[in-house]
Amino acid sequence: MSAGISRSGGRSEPAIRVEGLVKLYRRTAPRDQFRTLKSALVERSLTRNLSREEAIVALDGIDFEVARGEAFGVVGGNGSGKSTLLKLIAGMIRPSAGTVRVAGRVAALIELGAGFHPEISGRENVYINGAVLGLSRREIDRRYDQIVEFSGLAEFMEEPVKNYSSGMYVRLGFAVAIHTDPDILLVDEVLAVGDEQFSHRCLRRIEELLVQGKTVLFVSHSLDLVAGLCNRALWLEGGKQRLVGNPRRAIDAYRQEVAEREGEEHRAESEREEEGERGDDGEPLRWGSREAEIVAVRLRVGEGAEAEERYLLESGAAATFEIDVVANRPLDDFVFGIAIATPRGVSCWGTNTDLAGWLPGRLEGAGKVRIHCPALRLAPGEYLVDVAVHAKDGAPYDYRRKVLGFTVTSRERGEGVYFPEHRFAFEGGIAWREPDGNPV
Amino acid sequence: MLQVAAQIFRFRALLWTLTTRELKARYRGSALGYLWSLANPLLLLGVYTFVFSVVFRPRVAGADPYALFVVSGLFPWVWLSTSLLEGTVSLTANSGLLRKAVFPVELLPAVAVLSNLFHLLFATPVLAGAILVGRYYGHPVGGWATLLTPVVILLEVPLVAGLALGLSALNVHFKDVRDLLTNLLALAFFLTPILYRIEALDGLPRVQMAIRANPFAPFALAYQRTIFEGRVPEPSLWLHMVLVSGVAWIAGAWLFDRLRETLVEAA
Numbered sequence: 001m002s003a004g005i006s007r008s009g010g011r012s013e014p015a016i017r018v019e020g021l022v023k024l025y026r027r028t029a030p031r032d033q034f035r036t037l038k039s040a041l042v043e044r045s046l047t048r049n050l051s052r053e054e055a056i057v058a059l060d061g062i063d064f065e066v067a068r069g070e071a072f073g074v075v076g077g078n079g080s081g082k083s084t085l086l087k088l089i090a091g092m093i094r095p096s097a098g099t100v101r102v103a104g105r106v107a108a109l110i111e112l113g114a115g116f117h118p119e120i121s122g123r124e125n126v127y128i129n130g131a132v133l134g135l136s137r138r139e140i141d142r143r144y145d146q147i148v149e150f151s152g153l154a155e156f157m158e159e160p161v162k163n164y165s166s167g168m169y170v171r172l173g174f175a176v177a178i179h180t181d182p183d184i185l186l187v188d189e190v191l192a193v194g195d196e197q198f199s200h201r202c203l204r205r206i207e208e209l210l211v212q213g214k215t216v217l218f219v220s221h222s223l224d225l226v227a228g229l230c231n232r233a234l235w236l237e238g239g240k241q242r243l244v245g246n247p248r249r250a251i252d253a254y255r256q257e258v259a260e261r262e263g264e265e266h267r268a269e270s271e272r273e274e275e276g277e278r279g280d281d282g283e284p285l286r287w288g289s290r291e292a293e294i295v296a297v298r299l300r301v302g303e304g305a306e307a308e309e310r311y312l313l314e315s316g317a318a319a320t321f322e323i324d325v326v327a328n329r330p331l332d333d334f335v336f337g338i339a340i341a342t343p344r345g346v347s348c349w350g351t352n353t354d355l356a357g358w359l360p361g362r363l364e365g366a367g368k369v370r371i372h373c374p375a376l377r378l379a380p381g382e383y384l385v386d387v388a389v390h391a392k393d394g395a396p397y398d399y400r401r402k403v404l405g406f407t408v409t410s411r412e413r414g415e416g417v418y419f420p421e422h423r424f425a426f427e428g429g430i431a432w433r434e435p436d437g438n439p440v
Numbered sequence: 441m442l443q444v445a446a447q448i449f450r451f452r453a454l455l456w457t458l459t460t461r462e463l464k465a466r467y468r469g470s471a472l473g474y475l476w477s478l479a480n481p482l483l484l485l486g487v488y489t490f491v492f493s494v495v496f497r498p499r500v501a502g503a504d505p506y507a508l509f510v511v512s513g514l515f516p517w518v519w520l521s522t523s524l525l526e527g528t529v530s531l532t533a534n535s536g537l538l539r540k541a542v543f544p545v546e547l548l549p550a551v552a553v554l555s556n557l558f559h560l561l562f563a564t565p566v567l568a569g570a571i572l573v574g575r576y577y578g579h580p581v582g583g584w585a586t587l588l589t590p591v592v593i594l595l596e597v598p599l600v601a602g603l604a605l606g607l608s609a610l611n612v613h614f615k616d617v618r619d620l621l622t623n624l625l626a627l628a629f630f631l632t633p634i635l636y637r638i639e640a641l642d643g644l645p646r647v648q649m650a651i652r653a654n655p656f657a658p659f660a661l662a663y664q665r666t667i668f669e670g671r672v673p674e675p676s677l678w679l680h681m682v683l684v685s686g687v688a689w690i691a692g693a694w695l696f697d698r699l700r701e702t703l704v705e706a707a
Contacts, residue, residue, distance in 0.1 A: 025705070026705070026706070036614055036615060036616040037610060037614035037616055037617050037620060038616055038620065040614060090542060091542045092539070092541070092542050092704065093704060093705060094701065108541075108542075110540070111536075111539060111540035111541075112540075113540070114536075114537055114540035114541035114543070115458070115461070115537050115540075115541070117461050117464075117465045119464075119465040119468045120461060120464055120465055120468060124461075124464065127457065128457055128458070128461050131453065131454045131457040131458075132454065132457075132537070132541045132543065133541060136453065137453070137457075160468070
């Protein structure tokens with residue numbers, strides 16, 4: 001079809017091979033948006049206007065291979081080039097340099113419902129969408145019942161698609177796309193749109209395809225899903241390939257960087273925050289008499305000398321919260337407190353020196369408070385920290401809300417906020433199997 | 441130019457699916473359904489008949505009944521102009537489709553031309569009925585040569601499709617193509633012998649030459665021959681049509697092919 005993309009079906013070659021891939025997008029300068037043929041003809045700049053000018057680099061120097069039957073994850077922030085990569089592999093857009101080789105039929109679950117017409121019934125749209133995705137009428141006939149069953153929209157198939165909810169629309173599009181019998185499935189965040197039941201059905205179908213030896217390339221912001229599903233993963237950042245390999249490693253590296261960036265943001269905020277500044281929820285972030293002040297808060301992960309300042313940690317790791325305080329006048333009534341909550345405000349843990357039984361003597365000049373947890377057993381997720389210094393009766397000297405954020409990861413998924421050490425054991429007629437179907 | 445043609449041929453099943461999608465979508469939800477296709481030309485014919493036989497009676501030599509004379513050129517013109525207008529915006533209007541799937545882009549202008557060709561097809565019963573009525577009242581309109589009309593239409597397809605392809609590609613990059621086209625089509629309509637016979641301009645050789653240079657003129661003349669006069673178009677007219685159509689296709693498809701790489705991302 002094009003110079004940069006070739007499709008073939010040799011047995012031994014990898015399902016996807018990407019070499020030296022670069023993608024530039026043309027920048028839409030303001031004058032471009034109002035460009036007219038009339039002015040182009042008048043200014044005799046027709047050919048110049050049609051040639052490429054300034055470009056933004058969407059992807060730069062991407063190299064990786066995906067073996068047949070592999071589940072390959074792609075993680076990275078918004079604008080990191082994940083979707084561009086998927087579209088290049090799908091052949092929707094062409095590389096500016098480098099090559100993409102794809103062996104076999106590709107189904108791209110990137111944008112669903114291509115060719116859907118709102119005025120036409122779901123049934124007819126299945127045929128149109130199928131045709132756009134490269135199925136013949138006979139092939140669609142044969143799969144029609146499966147498609148309808150998968151979508152769970154049997155009773156709506158004669159309705160025009162304009163009457164569908166957005167969820168129904170996507171479900172139908174997904175059902176058609178996944179029944180095109182692909183060798184390679186490209187999945188981009190679509191699982192997020194359906195309801196719980198549907199996304200489970202999609203995941204089951206993806207796992208089925210993997211068991212059949214199909215290749216799946218999976219882009220998601222749900223890192224736990226990538227970790228759970230993929231054999232390998234690629235971490236993209238700013239269009240550059242940061243890491244390819246074990247999904248755990250790629251995700252941890254990605255999370256580490258995000259957490260560091262957030263940590264910097266929090267620190268930057270904590271430096272510039274003044275009285276009265278408000279958080280995202282409209283509540284003030286800092287208040288108090290400032291007779292004593294919290295100057296900085298840090299999180300150190302690890303034990304003793306190995307502890308380093310980090311904002312990403314494995315559940316159960318040793319962690320130390322470090323608070324720098326300065327007393328603006330000598331105080332003999334003071335309590336240091338800390339509280340950890342989820343971003344939604346679920347309180348996880350809080351304590352203070354008073355509750356812990358410390359009786360205040362004197363606070364003068366600068367000092368450091370360290371709260372050490374030998375094993376911080378929080379469930380995987382994001383957390384925010386409030387820190388305060390106040391009088392015993394609660395009158396705040398300096399109360400700082402959401403002064404610090406950090407992320408907890410774990411190899412296992414779990415519900416809630418607490419993650420005690422645990423393991424499963426079974427007896428009797430309970431059997432388990434490996435992901436490939438073999439018994440354990 | 442060949443690649444464009446080959447792509448359209450290769451994806452003819454999809455072309456067909458998308459064309460029926462257009463047709464179905466247009467008539468879905470209207471009480472008359474496909475009858476609308478019949479109603480539009482019927483209405484047009486009725487209005488022209490009323491205007492030119494009741495309101496004022498033009499004396500155009502060799503163009504009686506005038507309403508039938510006009511619609512014999514007008515129906516194909518409506519096909520041409522709507523195909524071009526819809527074809528021009530076909531890529532920008534379907535940018536969602538282009539971005540969502542690996543898609544043979546040339547199908548979209550082709551769908552515009554093909555679906556409007558169906559509307560022309562649906563209008564043929566109206567034309568046939570009008571010819572029969574005309575003959576019943578003693579006018580020497582139509583004849584066996586009228587059956588050659590589809591050949592003329594087929595000859596015009598590369599012209600319309602070539603222009604639609606080129607314009608659709610240009611419209612992706614320049615936002616005023618459609619507006620320019622609307623004006624140019626209005627001008628071209630009067631430069632095409634539809635409302636008058638070209639012989640009427642025998643006294644104005646320069647104007648006549650300008651009209652003959654208009655690529656749509658030979659087709660309008662051919663429709664007058666086959667539909668209205670019931671005569672086989674003269675060989676020079678056939679040659680003229682083949683040349684114009686071939687050149688337009690080559691130019692349009694070439695331009696489309698040159699801009700192909702940029703279309704999906706810019707649309």
